Amino acid sequence: MEQTGVKMKIVFVQPNVGFKGHTWEALGIGYIVAYLKKYYTGDLDIDFYSGFYDYDEQIIEAGRNADIIGFSCTSPQYKHGLNLAKQIKTPDNHIVFGGIHPSALPDSVSKEECIDAVVTGEGEKAMLKLVEDVAKGANIHKRRYAVKYIENLDELPFPDRATIKNERNILQAFHDEGVRITSVLSSRGCPFRCSFCCSRVLWPHKTRFRSSTNILDEVEELIRDRDIQFLKFADDTFTVSKQKVIDFCKLKMIRGISIPYGANAHANTIDEEMLRYLAESGCRELWYGVESGSPRILKEMHKNTDVSRIKTVFKLTKEYGMKTRAYFLLGMPNETTEDIEMTERLCDELQPDIVGFTLLAPFPCNEYFDCETMADWDWSLVDEYGNDWVRTETITNRELNNIQQRLVTKYQNIATFRQKLKK
Ligand code: B12
Ligand code: SF4
Numbered sequence: 445m446e447q448t449g450v451k452m453k454i455v456f457v458q459p460n461v462g463f464k465g466h467t468w469e470a471l472g473i474g475y476i477v478a479y480l481k482k483y484y485t486g487d488l489d490i491d492f493y494s495g496f497y498d499y500d501e502q503i504i505e506a507g508r509n510a511d512i513i514g515f516s517c518t519s520p521q522y523k524h525g526l527n528l529a530k531q532i533k534t535p536d537n538h539i540v541f542g543g544i545h546p547s548a549l550p551d552s553v554s555k556e557e558c559i560d561a562v563v564t565g566e567g568e569k570a571m572l573k574l575v576e577d578v579a580k581g582a583n584i585h586k587r588r589y590a591v592k593y594i595e596n597l598d599e600l601p602f603p604d605r606a607t608i609k610n611e612r613n614i615l616q617a618f619h620d621e622g623v624r625i626t627s628v629l630s631s632r633g634c635p636f637r638c639s640f641c642c643s644r645v646l647w648p649h650k651t652r653f654r655s656s657t658n659i660l661d662e663v664e665e666l667i668r669d670r671d672i673q674f675l676k677f678a679d680d681t682f683t684v685s686k687q688k689v690i691d692f693c694k695l696k697m698i699r700g701i702s703i704p705y706g707a708n709a710h711a712n713t714i715d716e717e718m719l720r721y722l723a724e725s726g727c728r729e730l731w732y733g734v735e736s737g738s739p740r741i742l743k744e745m746h747k748n749t750d751v752s753r754i755k756t757v758f759k760l761t762k763e764y765g766m767k768t769r770a771y772f773l774l775g776m777p778n779e780t781t782e783d784i785e786m787t788e789r790l791c792d793e794l795q796p797d798i799v800g801f802t803l804l805a806p807f808p809c810n811e812y813f814d815c816e817t818m819a820d821w822d823w824s825l826v827d828e829y830g831n832d833w834v835r836t837e838t839i840t841n842r843e844l845n846n847i848q849q850r851l852v853t854k855y856q857n858i859a860t861f862r863q864k865l866k867k
Contacts, residue, residue, distance in 0.1 A: 450579035451487040454480070455510040456608075457503055459517060459525035460495030461824070467496040468627055469613040471678060472543060472567060473516050474603025479568035482601050484575055492608050495524050500531075507532035512578055514571065517545040519807050519823035526556060533558040538578050540589075542567045545823070548645045548809035550588055552819045564590040565646060566632070568600065593649055597632065598658040602665065614670060620861070624671055627678040630659045630692070634680035636710060638733070639745050640773060643680045645809035651684050656692040660699055667703055674728075675705035682707030683730075686718050693725035704728040706767075711749040711757040723764035729797075730761050731769040737790030738783035741776050751790060758794045769860075770796035772851075775804035775834040775844050777812075784839075784847060791855070800860040801851045802828035803844060829863065 456477065458470040470492070477490055491510075493503040507513045513532055515525040522545045529539050542563035546553045554562045561584045563570040570589040577584050594600060610626060617625035631654065633647035666672040683689055706729030714730075722730070734754055736742050742750065761768050772787055791799060805828045806812035808819075826833065830848070835841040852863045 449486045451489065452484070452512060452575055452579060453489045453510045454491075454512045454514065454575070455503075455506050456490070456492045456514045456516065457507070457525065457528060458492070458494045458496070458608075459515060459521040459523075459528065461518070461520045461524075467494070467613065467616070468676075468678070469605065469610045470494065470516055470608045471603055471627055471629060473514070474605055474608040474610070475600060476514070476542075476567045476571045477604040477607045478601035480572055480575060481604065483572050486579055490607055494609070494612070495521070495528075497609070497612050500528060503528055504531045508534055508537070510537060512538045512540060512575060515539070515541045515543075517541055517543040519545045519548075520827065521545070521824075522553075523822055523824040526558075529556070529558045538574075538584055540571070540574060540584075542571070544642055544646050545808065548642065548807075548813075549815075549819060554586060554588065560585045561587045561589060564588065565648075566591070566593050568594065593647075593652070595652065597652050597654045602662045605666075605670070610670070614672070623674045625674045625676060626666060626670065626672050627676045628659065628662060628666070629678045630654050630682065631679045631684065631688075635684060636681065636748050637746055638735075638748075639811040640776075640804055641680075642807055642809040647680075653685065653688050656688070656695040659692060660695055660701060663696075663701055663703065664699075667701070672703065675703055677705060677707035679708060681710045681713065683709040683713040683718065686713070686715065689718055690721045693721035693727075696725045702726055706731060708733070711754045714757045714760070716760055719760050719764045719766070723766055727766055729767040729769060732757070732771065732796075733773075734770045734790070734794070735773045736776070736779075736783065737786035737788070738779070741779055741783050741787075744776055744778060745773075754790070755793065758796070767797040768794070769798040769800070770794055771800045771802065771860075773802050773804060773828075774848055775836060775839075777836055779836045780838050781847075788851065791851075797858060798860055799855050799858050800863060801848050801855075803831055803834045803848055804828075805831050806833060 456473045517525045538560045540561040541553055541559050546562045547564040550562045550564050569591040574589055614624050614626055631651055633651035634643045635651055704726045709730040709732055735747055758768055805826050832841055834844055852859050
């Protein structure tokens, strides 16, 4: 490895999303920080700020004193990130944007004068290269970094949770739910291609998995060092590989790690044997993207499952003692009120423990985004919990928002945290 030996002061920023609610730890930044600390050969002074917990003034002051400022942005976070970047930029510092939004719209992001470089896709190797370039005095203005994906995820060091001030999120979870919770990522990517989802932009290749040993080493560390009492898997779909899931569950039990956990699941990946292992190993909740009760709409979404399978899987998940969450999405272009009635009937029948009703939003990178007309939208205003864009051929935007509100009110006692907050 090249020896630069140059000391670098880096500030990472997780901008705000525009709504006050529970925010998760900046896991992506945690991964990048750990990678830099392992592989950068010079000294590093790394700090982290969150738009949720820190004042803009603090972030701006820290950023103006750093060599490199790295912003991590989903689309709703981009506006706040850009606003901060404009105030942080000096002739001497280097501003880089990474995460799903810059990955989806690199041209639009890099045309901003205050943004020197854009990283698309996985950030660990790309950020290392960028830091080395800056250390060597290279001009990175208007550079784009996209590097080969890491094949073996076990090579990655665990996220640096001290630097990302994970304790703040854990305390927030404890305040909201009475349990010390944090997130862990066991895989990258999802084999499905739902029309409304952005996963394919960030992780376009086949799904990669960490080994069970590697995941459980991190889990043990989290229990020992951070007194974590519940794990949320941040994977797109935790249940992609039956063999991987069963292997994880078996090893978790063999190692006597009893911590409960929850994860995202896709109905078509589930069978009874997997559910038995999940339940035995401490899985307490499965979160299903059910999306619709209308077979026609499920097809239009490329959801790759059907209503009868969803019903079977919910029934089985409950029989194995796990809680179920059902997320529904309203507003597909051809959706009619009859389709939404089917969704409501399905929800009644499934009786999930938690339910969310979101609205289709044309985030950059899903099939509803139009780069001609939407590239410069204010994404802090476009939300799946209410937006003024979505309408179908037969249902207006106002009607859809009203339907969503009616459903949230109907299921108020089991609505998601975010929808409860909205009321
Ligand atoms: C957990 C999760 C949440 C959590 C919060 C996550 C958080 N940290 O704030 C909750 C449940 C609250 C949530 C809410 C929402 N979410 Co969400 N969420 C996720 C999920 C499933 C995992 C995130 C994660 O931890 N990933 C793992 C880490 C390692 O990946 P990463 O953060 O992307 O980081 C890597 C790269 O992006 C890059 N990188 C990231 N930052 C930086 C910075 C620099 C400087 C560099 C160089 C590189 C870099 O390197 C990292 C390591 O390789 C993702 C899907 C996914 N698998 O990523 C969706 C996802 C991010 N969410 C999405 C959406 C739409 C939302 C909501 C807008 C939904 C809504 N309310 O309408 C909100 C907005 C929240 C927000 N922060 O903007 C979309 C984003 C689409 C978009 N264009 O913005 C995603 C991609 C889901 C999808 N597949 O469509 N979400
Ligand atoms: S199953 Fe979930 S993560 Fe995978 S493509 Fe569909 S919505 Fe995205």
